[in-house]
Amino acid sequence: MSQKPEDLFKNVISHSKEYGFIFPSSEIYDGLSAVYDYGQLGAELKKNIRDYWWKSMVQLHENIVGIDASIFMHPTTWKASGHVDAFNDPLIDNKDSKKRYRADVLIEEHVSKIEDKINKEVEKAAKRFENFDAVMFRRTNARVKEYDEKIQSITTRFKKALNDNNLEEIKQIIVDLEIVCPISGSRNWTDVRQFNLMFSTSMGSVSEEANTIYLRPETAQGIFVNYLNVQKTGRMKIPFGIAQTGKAFRNEIVARQFIFRMREFEQMEMQFFVKPGTEMEWYEYWKKARLNWHLSLGLGKEKYRFHDHLKLAHYANAACDIEHDFPFGFKELEGIHSRTDFDLKQHETFSGKKLQYFDPELNQNYVPYVVETSVGLDRLFLSILSSSLKEEQLEGGDTRTLLSLPPALAPYKAAIFPLVKKDGLPEFAERIMTTLKFDHQMAYDEKDTVGKRYRRQDAIGTPFCITVDHQSLEDQTVTVRNRDTMVQERLPVDALANFLNERVSLKSLLLTL
Numbered sequence: 001m002s003q004k005p006e007d008l009f010k011n012v013i014s015h016s017k018e019y020g021f022i023f024p025s026s027e028i029y030d031g032l033s034a035v036y037d038y039g040q041l042g043a044e045l046k047k048n049i050r051d052y053w054w055k056s057m058v059q060l061h062e063n064i065v066g067i068d069a070s071i072f073m074h075p076t077t078w079k080a081s082g083h084v085d086a087f088n089d090p091l092i093d094n095k096d097s098k099k100r101y102r103a104d105v106l107i108e109e110h111v112s113k114i115e116d117k118i119n120k121e122v123e124k125a126a127k128r129f130e131n132f133d134a135v136m137f138r139r140t141n142a143r144v145k146e147y148d149e150k151i152q153s154i155t156t157r158f159k160k161a162l163n164d165n166n167l168e169e170i171k172q173i174i175v176d177l178e179i180v181c182p183i184s185g186s187r188n189w190t191d192v193r194q195f196n197l198m199f200s201t202s203m204g205s206v207s208e209e210a211n212t213i214y215l216r217p218e219t220a221q222g223i224f225v226n227y228l229n230v231q232k233t234g235r236m237k238i239p240f241g242i243a244q245t246g247k248a249f250r251n252e253i254v255a256r257q258f259i260f261r262m263r264e265f266e267q268m269e270m271q272f273f274v275k276p277g278t279e280m281e282w283y284e285y286w287k288k289a290r291l292n293w294h295l296s297l298g299l300g301k302e303k304y305r306f307h308d309h310l311k312l313a314h315y316a317n318a319a320c321d322i323e324h325d326f327p328f329g330f331k332e333l334e335g336i337h338s339r340t341d342f343d344l345k346q347h348e349t350f351s352g353k354k355l356q357y358f359d360p361e362l363n364q365n366y367v368p369y370v371v372e373t374s375v376g377l378d379r380l381f382l383s384i385l386s387s388s389l390k391e392e393q394l395e396g397g398d399t400r401t402l403l404s405l406p407p408a409l410a411p412y413k414a415a416i417f418p419l420v421k422k423d424g425l426p427e428f429a430e431r432i433m434t435t436l437k438f439d440h441q442m443a444y445d446e447k448d449t450v451g452k453r454y455r456r457q458d459a460i461g462t463p464f465c466i467t468v469d470h471q472s473l474e475d476q477t478v479t480v481r482n483r484d485t486m487v488q489e490r491l492p493v494d495a496l497a498n499f500l501n502e503r504v505s506l507k508s509l510l511l512t513l
């Protein structure tokens with residue numbers, strides 16, 4: 001298996017299919033664009049990631065509670081939130097290839113290519129000079145300065161065009177930068193148009209416009225409209241948070257990056273309600289807390305970075321992304337947004353109901369400010385899967401496919417093998433399985449040689465394989481083989497439960513936070 005980034009991505013997709021992690025939706029009908037199904041192992045991994053998020057956000061915080069709001073909401077919700085009028089992406093078509101692109105993405109990719117050129121210059125210089133000072137080099141090198149100025153001028157112009165909603169100017173930027181369609185190679189572009197990303201359907205009788213409802217494009221609004229219900233019934237004191245996980249739907253224009261950008265996906269969001277004026281402190285707090293959460297997965301510090309938003313959404317006074325190094329480069333994994341009091345105030349205006357908090361310390365009512373953390377479960381899944389999939393060279397020239405998932409998230413925590421299918425070994429193995437399966441998802445396998453069984457468990461990320469042999473019948477011990485080190489040790493059967501609990505339970509991961 002090649003480790004070139006473009007090949008890694010292809011491998012992730014084929015590995016997902018081959019081992020039952022992810023299938024194209026309705027595949028027997030040739031699939032549905034940007035919609036995917038999770039198979040038997042994918043569903044387990046996804047559930048474990050969701051559980052880890054939920055436990056760390058809700059269970060570990062006494063001032064955060066979780067809810068489960070409906071996908072359908074009163075249509076006025078989306079008027080109030082701004083989604084009916086402003087949840088648009090600027091799209092542009094190439095007339096030759098007939099391919100559709102997000103105009104903002106074309107420009108951002110152009111900028112990131114210039115950034116790559118700068119990084120290459122810095123790397124080259126770093127190799128040439130001892131005691132190399134990268135900051136000084138960036139400030140003084142003529143070529144780098146030129147690149148930097150180019151980036152500055154594009155981003156300033158682009159930011160202004162976005163803020164003014166000036167679609168002609170966005171097209172002009174694409175023309176001036178001589179951006180070509182990656183498929184046709186031509187610059188034969190249509191005008192830029194706005195495209196609303198919400199899916200709509202109708203409730204009850206079909207024809208009247210009043211019955212149009214939307215499939216929620218984000219889970220956050222379900223939290224905002226329930227803010228007062230939760231605050232009052234839960235007697236919550238500010239600062240406090242409301243979390244939820246659930247499906248969201250967006251009619252994405254560019255949807256060809258596997259589960260990175262889907263039309264139906266799952267979000268895990270938390271809205272943290274704070275006293276006005278304290279939001280920047282909380283924004284910084286959640287930036288740090290969420291980055292630490294990602295680092296706790298052990299995929300490597302170098303895989304993450306922050307990216308401040310060029311253009312703030314209509315509701316935000318500060319916003320950044322935690323980006324992950326996907327096989328196709330650094331891209332947004334999670335958003336952290338200081339949403340001010342925009343949403344609650346809008347819902348007050350549109351519903352005519354007060355959504356305020358009585359602060360006993362100030363003896364005063366106010367609409368709380370909100371800091372949001374919003375991560376896509378599917379993107380998180382992809383980040384974990386793609387960072388864990390490796391081809392390892394073994395001694396003797398052999399290779400193995402290894403999925404080094406964080407043990408607590410692995411679909412199976414351990415696999416049990418009877419060495420042979422006779423002499424009472426399967427029965428012994430099944431007895432062990434019965435005692436462990438109440439706490440952990442376990443696999444049982446008695447087919448093929450043990451070597452082949454190890455390979456299969458390595459490829460699906462099972463952290464431990466437990467082999468029952470003839471000695472087990474005599475002294476009640478088994479061999480436990482570690483997925484990552486391939487080291488085997490002999491353990492008493494009675495010690496297995498503790499052994500696994502310490503290494504593969506979600507608690508073991510939560511304790512690292």
Ligand code: ATP
Binds near residue numbers: 376379
């Ligand atoms: P992007 O710029 O990539 O379209 P966004 O800024 O619109 O994302 P948010 O509205 O901030 O995304 O949504 C929060 C999170 O939800 C994102 O960080 C991402 O992980 C996830 N997400 C958003 N859109 C999709 C999608 N189409 N498919 C999968 N996950 C998504």
